[in-house]
Amino acid sequence: MSFLDDVAVMLGRAPRKAKRHTDAAEIAHGRKRGKGLEVTRLLEVLAAAPKSHTWRNRRWAVLISVNLLFVFSFWLDIQVLEGSLTASRFLGFHLADVYSSGLIMLSEKHVAVNLVIGSATVLLLWGLIGGRSFCSWACIYHLVAEWAESLHLKLAAAGIVSDHVLHRGIRSLLWVLFAALAFATGQALFLTLNPIGILSRALIYGPSLALGWVLLLLAFEVVYSRRAWCCYLCPIGLTYGVLGAATPVRVRYNLERCAHEGECRKVCEVPHVLEMTIKGRAPDTRVDVGPDCTRCGLCVDACPTRSLEFEVKGLSRLL
Amino acid sequence: MSGAVADATKPRLRKQPRRRLSRRQEQRRRILRAALVTAFLLLLHPLAFLPVARRWRLRLRPPGALAETRLLAACIKCGQCVQVCPVEAIHLADVEDGLGVGVPYIDARFQACDFSCDAISCVLACPTGALSHAVARKEEVRCGLARLARPDACLARQGKGFQGLARGVKFQGRLRYEEVDRWNPIPVHDHPYDRELCDLCVLECPIGETALALEPVPDERGVPRMTPTVREGCVGCGVCEMICPQEPTCIVVDERKTWGRA
Numbered sequence: 300m301s302f303l304d305d306v307a308v309m310l311g312r313a314p315r316k317a318k319r320h321t322d323a324a325e326i327a328h329g330r331k332r333g334k335g336l337e338v339t340r341l342l343e344v345l346a347a348a349p350k351s352h353t354w355r356n357r358r359w360a361v362l363i364s365v366n367l368l369f370v371f372s373f374w375l376d377i378q379v380l381e382g383s384l385t386a387s388r389f390l391g392f393h394l395a396d397v398y399s400s401g402l403i404m405l406s407e408k409h410v411a412v413n414l415v416i417g418s419a420t421v422l423l424l425w426g427l428i429g430g431r432s433f434c435s436w437a438c439i440y441h442l443v444a445e446w447a448e449s450l451h452l453k454l455a456a457a458g459i460v461s462d463h464v465l466h467r468g469i470r471s472l473l474w475v476l477f478a479a480l481a482f483a484t485g486q487a488l489f490l491t492l493n494p495i496g497i498l499s500r501a502l503i504y505g506p507s508l509a510l511g512w513v514l515l516l517l518a519f520e521v522v523y524s525r526r527a528w529c530c531y532l533c534p535i536g537l538t539y540g541v542l543g544a545a546t547p548v549r550v551r552y553n554l555e556r557c558a559h560e561g562e563c564r565k566v567c568e569v570p571h572v573l574e575m576t577i578k579g580r581a582p583d584t585r586v587d588v589g590p591d592c593t594r595c596g597l598c599v600d601a602c603p604t605r606s607l608e609f610e611v612k613g614l615s616r617l618l
Numbered sequence: 619m620s621g622a623v624a625d626a627t628k629p630r631l632r633k634q635p636r637r638r639l640s641r642r643q644e645q646r647r648r649i650l651r652a653a654l655v656t657a658f659l660l661l662l663h664p665l666a667f668l669p670v671a672r673r674w675r676l677r678l679r680p681p682g683a684l685a686e687t688r689l690l691a692a693c694i695k696c697g698q699c700v701q702v703c704p705v706e707a708i709h710l711a712d713v714e715d716g717l718g719v720g721v722p723y724i725d726a727r728f729q730a731c732d733f734s735c736d737a738i739s740c741v742l743a744c745p746t747g748a749l750s751h752a753v754a755r756k757e758e759v760r761c762g763l764a765r766l767a768r769p770d771a772c773l774a775r776q777g778k779g780f781q782g783l784a785r786g787v788k789f790q791g792r793l794r795y796e797e798v799d800r801w802n803p804i805p806v807h808d809h810p811y812d813r814e815l816c817d818l819c820v821l822e823c824p825i826g827e828t829a830l831a832l833e834p835v836p837d838e839r840g841v842p843r844m845t846p847t848v849r850e851g852c853v854g855c856g857v858c859e860m861i862c863p864q865e866p867t868c869i870v871v872d873e874r875k876t877w878g879r880a
Contacts (some may be wrong), residue, residue, distance in 0.1 A: 372701070380700040413747070509719050
């Protein structure tokens with residue numbers, strides 16, 4: 300899959316089968332043909348192995364620490380990370396959410412210097428460490444949504460609810476629509492709806508009635524559509540995803556090891572980025588997972604054959 | 619219980635196996651769902667505008683705040699102003715403020731801004747300029763304008779003094795008393811007063827006599843009575859409203875009002 304294909308998939312296009320495979324990939328695919336039974340047996344052995352939660356635990360530790368740093372900076376006045384997830388100061392340096400800052404400047408029709416500085420810092424920071432890794436490693440809504448998701452999966456397994464997929468193009472549409480509305484009306488409505496801001500503020504400054512909106516979203520995700528906000532709606536996530544197109548931190552797929560049993564796609568919040576793990580799809584023996592990936596590492600934990608692993612471009616070669 | 623028994627006797631209804639949708643049907647449904655969600659999110663727009671358009675609630679905003687609609691647009695709702703305020707006067711509004719959710723306000727009767735930060739920290743903390751950096755000194759602030767709302771209840775106008783705690787022992791508000799501690803605000807309930815003629819509002823006004831002073835003003839019978847009189851220097855910080863010992867307060871701040879305009 301080419302770079303532009305990856306971006307198009309993130310913006311909402313359905314993943315396509317690659318037209319050409321490399322020779323090495325052809326050989327690897329060919330080697331696996333007709334080995335269904337053998338693989339099934341292998342998988343039974345692997346499935347019996349204890350499930351790993353290494354990356355999830357590391358990620359939760361980081362996510363909770365970041366958000367506690369916000370809380371303690373206020374409560375205990377340690378002044379390390381002041382503000383909330385929409386805008387803050389880390390040891391005095393401005394940090395500002397790129398999409399929120401953009402909306403404000405569009406609605407105000409005025410360039411605020413501090414917002415530009417804060418956004419540039421965020422662009423640099425998350426551009427280096429993985430784009431949508433903001434979502435899974437820092438965003439408080441992501442954590443709560445993960446818990447809602449596990450509830451959804453339990454209820455779905457019991458046949459009480461079922462998942463309803465939305466067309467993924469809606470997120471790109473909303474991204475443009477919220478920006479256009481901010482420009483036209485002079486008010487950034489998205490900041491009122493933004494569950495990340497609401498949750499982050501509630502955590503730091505105390506609970507608010509606005510949490511009702513967050514609960515409504517979570518209920519929608521539990522009952523109707525799995526991970527709807529993070530997967531289909533959040534324009535902040537899309538903004539970080541665009542950053543992630545160029546980031547060196549990514550998950551890399553190894554075709555030769557893969558048994559194509561699909562554990563990774565079952566746990567993934569954005570399974571369209573893992574299309575290449577379907578039997579016969581991978582265009583090469585090594586494929587980088589696309590920019591919509593949140594680098595949450597659930598697939599890395601879930602993969603029984605260690606075919607998906609974190610990779611820092613350039614760094615691995617240096618080591 | 620009876621329901622459970624009835625269920626047990628009935629043969630279990632198996633769910634009908636779902637009709638498999640063709641790829642195009644499934645795709646159409648995905649688009650339909652996405653369209654419905656988009657429509658719903660757009661419908662929320664006027665709902666969020668309503669409290670602003672109808673001016674359901676006029677709020678006292680922190681120093682330097684832009685005009686109301688511009689403030690709502692410019693504020694990124696991060697709460698950095700809340701964090702730096704030494705007397706914790708600033709709070710963030712909730713959903714009933716519609717678009718104003720997460721925008722800072724001050725409830726002066728409970729805790730007014732007494733400028734004990736000296737530097738107007740909230741303005742300095744604001745990353746967006748929603749609290750305008752054009753304001754550098756407390757004298758330049760214009761949050762609103764104080765007004766003697768209940769002149770008949772005013773102790774000064776009755777010629778009465780005031781002894782004791784201005785707001786009682788339970789009051790949580792704080793003020794910086796320069797003669798007690800130049801740098802740190804202390805609880806108002808730790809600072810008893812003893813005034814021959816009640817002049818707490820004038821005494822504690824952070825701006826001084828250019829903003830608020832006792833002046834003899836004749837009552838309806840023409841007898842001059844010492845009256846707290848608001849002057850052009852008033853910045854609308856709300857300290858007079860907080861410290862007034864009468865319940866409810868005699869002097870209030872009219873949010874957003876400026877000198878010479880109705």
